[in-house]
Amino acid sequence: MSAVVAALAGAAxxxxxxxxxxxxxxxxxxxxxxxxxSLTKALAQLGLRPENVAVVxxxxxxxxxPAYTTCYGFHGVHGxxxxxxxGLKLARPxxxxxxxxxxxxxxxxxxxxxxxxxxxxxxxxxVVMDNHVYGMTKGQPSPTTEPxxxxxxxxxxxxxxxxxxxxxxxxxxxxFVARAFSGDPNxxxxxxxxxxxxxxxxxxxxxxxxxxxxxxxxxxxxxxRPAPVAQTxxxxxxxxxxxxxxxxxxxxxxxxxxxxxxxxxxxxxxxxADLEREFAI
Amino acid sequence: MTRPSRRxxxxxxxxxxxxxxxxxLMTHAYAMETEAAERYTEFADAMEAHNNPEVxxxxxxxxxxxxxxxxxxxxxxxxxxxxxxxxxxxxxxxEAPESGERGELHYLMHPYHALRxxxxxxxxxxxxxxxxxxxxxxxxxxxxxxxxxxxEREHVRLIEEWLKRTPQPPSNWAFDPDPxxxxx
Numbered sequence: 177m178s179a180v181v182a183a184l185a186g187a188a189x190x191x192x193x194x195x196x197x198x199x200x201x202x203x204x205x206x207x208x209x210x211x212x213x214s215l216t217k218a219l220a221q222l223g224l225r226p227e228n229v230a231v232v233x234x235x236x237x238x239x240x241x242p243a244y245t246t247c248y249g250f251h252g253v254h255g256x257x258x259x260x261x262x263g264l265k266l267a268r269p270x271x272x273x274x275x276x277x278x279x280x281x282x283x284x285x286x287x288x289x290x291x292x293x294x295x296x297x298x299x300x301x302x303v304v305m306d307n308h309v310y311g312m313t314k315g316q317p318s319p320t321t322e323p324x325x326x327x328x329x330x331x332x333x334x335x336x337x338x339x340x341x342x343x344x345x346x347x348x349x350x351x352f353v354a355r356a357f358s359g360d361p362n363x364x365x366x367x368x369x370x371x372x373x374x375x376x377x378x379x380x381x382x383x384x385x386x387x388x389x390x391x392x393x394x395x396x397x398x399x400x401r402p403a404p405v406a407q408t409x410x411x412x413x414x415x416x417x418x419x420x421x422x423x424x425x426x427x428x429x430x431x432x433x434x435x436x437x438x439x440x441x442x443x444x445x446x447x448x449a450d451l452e453r454e455f456a457i
Numbered sequence: 458m459t460r461p462s463r464r465x466x467x468x469x470x471x472x473x474x475x476x477x478x479x480x481x482l483m484t485h486a487y488a489m490e491t492e493a494a495e496r497y498t499e500f501a502d503a504m505e506a507h508n509n510p511e512v513x514x515x516x517x518x519x520x521x522x523x524x525x526x527x528x529x530x531x532x533x534x535x536x537x538x539x540x541x542x543x544x545x546x547x548x549x550x551x552e553a554p555e556s557g558e559r560g561e562l563h564y565l566m567h568p569y570h571a572l573r574x575x576x577x578x579x580x581x582x583x584x585x586x587x588x589x590x591x592x593x594x595x596x597x598x599x600x601x602x603x604x605x606x607x608x609e610r611e612h613v614r615l616i617e618e619w620l621k622r623t624p625q626p627p628s629n630w631a632f633d634p635d636p637x638x639x640x641x
Binding site for chain 2: 192198199200201202203204205206207209314315337359360361363364385387389390394397
């Protein structure tokens with residue numbers, strides 16, 4: 177980090193300055209390459225510096241992103257990225273904290289954390305690369321997989337109703353909700369930048385094709401379109417719109433004004449001696 | 458990988474009107490070449506990571522060519538340093554026309570496929586400058602854009618020649634005897 181800081185001293189970092197020398201190992205054609213590009217463009221667009229940004233992730237293909245940036249990074253436990261990130265943000269509110277991951281990590285293993293992160297409304301930006309499959313573990317159905325997706329690992333499909341992350345985020349209290357598409361990296365960068373600008377918990381679902389286990393997702397580029405309506409600050413209206421679209425409307429769908437949760441730092445902090453006294457018999 | 462090379466560009470690639478000065482036009486040209494070079498480098502890295510050295514080397518070569526084109530823009534304008542990368546380029550929404558789409562890659566792709574991607578990119582660049590050459594309000598911009606359009610036409614032709622010299626992949630080029638588990 178110190179070399180990066182020194183190299184950038186005084187200069188406004190460009191997107192490439194947020195990319196590390198570690199080369200991604202994602203499959204060629206994977207949408208996550210574009211999301212990495214969008215994230216670095218967004219950080220540059222906001223005039224941030226790598227040393228003031230932390231990227232926190234869980235486990236999965238998309239959770240590799242922290243290593244590919246020059247920001248501080250935390251590649252954590254499966255499904256627990258939001259808990260880690262919330263702790264970091266509450267302790268270091270001066271940092272910009274971005275959480276990244278996939279649909280399995282975020283909505284299944286980390287589903288409970290997702291609900292309460294929305295409800296708690298800590299000032300985080302959560303970027304989920306949703307490809308409707310567990311890619312890293314060879315193609316099992318995830319919470320967002322269609323019920324009739326037939327594969328060797330799910331013959332005949334799961335028959336299970338799909339998880340609807342945007343609606344659930346709104347119902348749980350997220351302050352900013354958007355859908356993006358990896359095939360539109362500049363548009364996605366704009367959305368991520370606006371998510372970071374917006375105080376509170378911001379949730380961005382990025383449709384990011386898995387070309388290995390869901391090659392049919394290459395066709396998503398023909399299905400996506402800008403949402404035909406302007407963003408709203410009414411969560412009920414946003415939910416109705418999202419529940420009735422086909423999952424391919426792209427854009428900022430909801431932006432609210434809830435005050436972020438940020439308790440004062442240091443107030444009520446116990447020392448080790450205080451704790452020891454509590455346990456004294 | 459399977460798209461025809463001269464397909465209609467998606468709406469997201471549509472051109473915005475309004476390049477007003479030659480300097481602005483050349484800033485676009487520089488950004489286009491630079492972003493193309495960065496994208497080809499990314500493609501080369503991906504191919505290296507997936508043990509496809511032949512295609513990786515080809516993408517690396519294309520990156521060097523685009524980098525050279527960017528340097529030529531700087532020289533032509535007498536710019537000692539690159540122009541600032543503003544965020545308001547006149548290509549609508551997504552990306553510079555000469556940047557290849559990431560979704561086009563495949564780990565088993567052949568050099569022929571890589572050249573097809575390059576051909577599409579050059580064609581989009583040709584279309585972009587042609588559009589400016591015909592629609593810009595400023596005569597000097599139209600003239601400069603027409604000159605660059607001619608250069609891009611030559612690039613398209615060179616890639617077409619290169620494609621003719623490159624073996625076409627067999628029909629089963631994507632067959633993997635040891636495929637990722639779970640694919641139906």
